[in-house]
Amino acid sequence: MTHKIRYGGDYNPEQWPPEVWDEDHRLFTRAGIDTLTVGVFTWSVTQPGPGTYDFTVLDRIGSARARPGTSPPPSTSRGSTRSSAGS
Structure with missing residues (x-):
């Protein structure tokens, strides 16, 4: 744990x-x-229907965002239990 705000x-x-994403980063x-x-605004695409x-x-x-010298946030670096459409 870091002691950083x-x-x-x-x-x-x-x-x-x-x-433009690379320039943003x-x-x-x-x-x-x-x-x-x-x-925040992708929920209708992320969950197109109940349970999908x-x-x-x-x-x-x-x-x-995955570039040399960077790491994903801790919440995304653990194993995923999500399901995807078409799986």
Whole structure:
């Protein structure tokens, strides 16, 4: 556990072309942002129906962030028990 106050906010990359995501993350690093909330506006895509989940959008966002020298947040680095559409 770190003794650091996290600094960040909401990030909604799905509202922008993927081409700008790398620049977003470069600016986050430059600003010292270390915490992001994602998926706030993707729920209708993530859960298209009762008991049906599709994490494709969130997976793309997470993959775009996975760069050398970075690590996923602890909540996403553990094993997943989620189900996906089409599985």
